Amino acid sequence: MRDLLLGIDVGTTAAKAVLFTLDGRLQAIGQADYPLATPFLNAAEQSPEDWWQAVCRAIRQALTAVPDAADRMIGLAISSQAPTLLPLDRNGQPLRPALIWMDRRADAQVEQLKQALGAETIFAVTGNRADSFFLAAKFRWFQQHEAHLLARTHQFLQVNGYIAYRLTGVSSLDPAHAALMGLQDRATGIWSRDLLALCGLDPAQFPPISAGHQIIGEVTATAALATGLRPGTWVMTGSIDGTAAALEAGAIAPGTAAEMTGTSTVLLMPNAQGITDPALISIPHVVPGQHLLIGAAVASGAALKWFRDTLGSEEVAAASRPDRDVFDLLTEQAEVVAPGSGGVVFLPYLLGERSPLWLTEARGVFFGLTLATPRAALIRAILEGTSFALRHNVETARAAGAELHELRSVGGGAKSALWCQIKADVLGVPVALPQAAGGAPFGAALLVALGAGLIPDLASMVRDTVRIERVFEPNIQRHARYSDIYALYRDLSQHLRADFIRAAAVFGTEPHP
CATH class of the missing domain: 3.30.420.40 (ATPase, nucleotide binding domain)
Incomplete structure (x- = not known):
């Protein structure tokens, strides 16, 4: 059988x-x-x-x-x-x-x-x-x-x-x-x-x-x-990991979007109109009649791994065990820091940035450091800065006509309850966690079931199999606080754009040997 x-x-x-x-x-x-x-x-x-x-x-x-x-x-x-x-x-x-x-x-x-x-x-x-x-x-x-x-x-x-x-x-x-x-x-x-x-x-x-x-x-x-x-x-x-992740998360119709955070973060917003925007990415969904408007940040989980590998302390190394990944290890330290990271704002452009900046010359920035800044504040600033980058993509997509009422979070970043709550508070929408389904391979497996004639369509199979395990509701007060910080994040990003390009000229970024 x-x-x-x-x-x-x-x-x-x-x-x-x-x-x-x-x-x-x-x-x-x-x-x-x-x-x-x-x-x-x-x-x-x-x-x-x-x-x-x-x-x-x-x-x-x-x-x-x-x-x-x-x-x-x-x-x-x-x-x-x-x-x-x-x-x-x-x-x-x-x-x-x-x-x-x-x-x-x-x-x-x-x-x-x-x-x-x-x-x-x-x-x-x-x-x-x-x-x-x-x-x-x-x-x-x-x-x-x-x-x-x-x-x-x-x-x-x-x-x-x-x-x-x-x-x-x-x-x-x-x-x-x-x-x-x-x-x-x-x-x-x-x-x-x-x-x-x-x-x-x-x-x-x-x-x-x-x-x-x-x-x-x-x-x-x-x-x-x-x-x-x-x-x-x-x-x-088969397909790309993004369309498979959208199936895993149940993002098959407008209003319910998915974000997949691992090395990078990918925002997936279904729409029936085939919405395009030069600041975002547009592709067909694997669900017939649907398209995906995509926002993509280069370094989210990668920023945490960079911090661990480059700035991680002896205490971090001593706490590391084979059964604990980088998200567990670092985010638990950030929990003791209040929203706003003690005045530190992080621009997560460690390998340039894709949407909506599309700036190869962009670089990572910690803004607001003082002699009193603890290591844990830097970690929380990374979680908040990558969430601000997600909001920048969401706002761009909404302006183009896409809808968002609930965000489904999948990938390694979804393991962190703190990170999920920060995303909910930054965005002002619920962040829902689907029950663990094995990641993008679940979406790929649904394509097998459809191709073999075992299901009538993808949408019905997704509705029958995707179950929500937990929902992080946004806190109104924290959302207001984060909105003020987000405005500063956007200003910093815009003001530094010319400096990023100038720095590339000064330090040299010619990629060809």
């Missing part, structure tokens, strides 16, 4: 494989980490082989925990970090390490695209701004700096597409990843000839676009040996 669904997520730091029953109950989790290379300033690369080996280890861990899991499995789908530039040759071999979403080396190429087509035209065509987060500028960088590799490129795959290719030998591309490339005509779904020409690309280098729940192939005998899966197991197209 086949009664198990496998959801896989390939994130920025780790791959996770999670087994679920048909009614959404979690059965087993496997996880494996991999490194991130930063060979020069603004560069962020990963080895596709590292992804594959981590996925293999994670799948084997999950299968081992459940009797006869491989034989009971209906199929699998993969969600992943996005977007990624990964060129493959005719034999399916990567030609270079992948440029992941964090990579900002192509800022000069963004300006070239704007000069060639106009920023307004690019936004009108693609529904998104010209920025090196999207792949168009990275493709142009690839054309200009590694033309010898572009000449050998047979196809480009995204992270989930590469893992699916290793599993099945079939190339695939989902609609959300296609939108994040910044090459697609949003109105027609066809690749823009002008943008392709500017990047030296052929549309044949991209796989056909298929819905996230579509069966693209079966696990091969070779992949079965590597993973422990049964040969012939169905593999669905």
